[in-house]
Amino acid sequence: MSALKAASIETSPLVEVRNLSKTFVVPVPFLERMIERRPLPLVRAVDDISFAIERGQTLALVGESGCGKSTVARLLVGLLNPTAGGVLFDGQDLSSAFAPGRASPQRKRVQMIFQDPYASLNPRWRVADIVGEPLVEQGWLSGRLALRERVAELLALVGLAAEDAGKLPHQFSGGQRQRISIARALATNPEFLVCDEPTSALDVSVQAQVLNLMQDLQRSRGLTYLFISHNLAVVRQISDQVGVMYLGRIVEMAERNALFSRPKHPYTRMLLDAIPDVTMSGRLRQPVLGEVPNPLQPPAGCGFHPRCPHANARCRIERPMLKSIEGTLAACHAAEEGRLP
């Protein structure tokens, strides 16, 4: 029995997201609502998405602003409650772990790194308090000496000095602050880190330092990452699996090499073509048509059809579902029918 259980844990993914949805109600002034007599507008920020992340692997979610990728991150760490669907972490439902007022053992296994290291650290707290907070808050470590030792250990792990514990956030550069964020996230020895654009606010040389650090930590500690980013080059550097999001849905999900060498969905192709070429190999950026539509009035059928060069009548009416096409998952009628060049 126990052997059977152990075997199933070995093979099952660490994180499994099932039909996750989040709908936000858009506030409309009371008077306007009374006059127009219309129901409150809803935004489907995350619309029925499913994915799984294997232990020690990195899944990246990529997409333009407003596609719902940050909402997914917030749903996974319990900062938002899903409207429908759920998250299984190591075979158990995460929503109960995040119920308020309970220090569940699951909770310390999931942590988050935020985008802006200037906003995610309390400017009036010393580094020792910031990094030590998760430990104190959940009562996992007590005693000042033990705490100080643990903080020094964590700071060393991210390449900061033990003396930095007494400093305030403003005494650090952006890259060093993001290291403090990472140290705080690692305080409880988590297995799964949700990283919401962790390098977007950083300069490219500092971004390289943080990406290298994250990869080293993943290797040495067997961490599992969900990595949210809008930058495809960063995603290529860090991910094993990539999900491309558009208007709250995953439109393509593939293994990294497959996605970058043989993208299936026209939106993925468009994103890849839109990246400026740093090496100056002579490849020109393809001009991209249009912009992301207003999520309050998403187009009928496939959400991408107004910008898609391959859209036909079916795309305008019927919404495509994720289907396996040559080993990758893509939600596109044209790809499925073999209409794509």
Next chain:
Amino acid sequence: MSPLLEVDRLCVDLGSRHGSLRLLDDVSFAIAPGEMLGFVGESGAGKSLTGSAVIGLLEPHCHMTGGRIVYDGRRIDDLPDDEVRRLRGRQIGAIFQDPLTSLNPLYTIGHQLVETMRTHLALTEAEAISRAVDLLEETGIQGAAQRLRQYPHQLSGGMRQRVVIALALAAEPRLVIADEPTTALDVSVQAQVMALLRRLCRDRGMAVMLVTHDMGVIAESCDRVAVMYAGRIVEIGPVRDVIQAPAHPYTAGLMGSIPPMTGERGRLVQIDGSMPRPGLIPSGCAFHPRCSQGWDRCRIERPDLMAVGASRSACWLHDPRRTG
């Protein structure tokens, strides 16, 4: 062709109660008509400040303490305020990073365009409106006549940035300072905006000073690039030379730290440490504490720009008198 803008040994200091800090040190460059010169570097390197100094919009406590700025053969850094104001907008346009803060939320797009044009050009209201429609169409906005009646909040980010570009171009300036014009935009819209700027630069013979932290944007748009570090230009030259064969170790590090889109995935090159803050700039070459190729001389003596092929680089590695 003689340069349209010439900046010669520009120095900018920040004055405070505790003395003054040097923010820009000995910055020299020139831009010819129809040329796009990129400025790249990490935050705090002084790229935006250089742009602000050129259009005479330095923050209250910053002062030019040395050097000259010459526009079209005429020195402009010592002009009285009202003359600088006339130059700005009419001759020199500016595009800033955040399109929402550069537009007035209380006025329609049309009002703002017409006001700008009539301030600088002798046009009637009707002429200005028809020119505004032409301008918006030129920047790729469809249904321009209807857009004129809209307010900034009714437009998307990409649309707003097009309006900001139209505003900057309204008085047909010969020089445009574009400070991170695409940083707030998504990559698909970014490509559209850069294509627009390139086209205007080519068609109108406009000179552009493009400030950005994105080497990719520089690579696809600029003719030449200046790499800044701690308030100085450390390398300047044709884009292809600087990108494919960087002469300064800092530029090489910067290029290596960009995750590649093709080929094998390896560990990224990382430059350890961070850029020094003003006031704490090391002696000698400011980059020496982070440089893997430095030696004694770099700690003591500050290198000036030296010719390396078609570029110039401020690094002792390229000293022609160097032996061994």
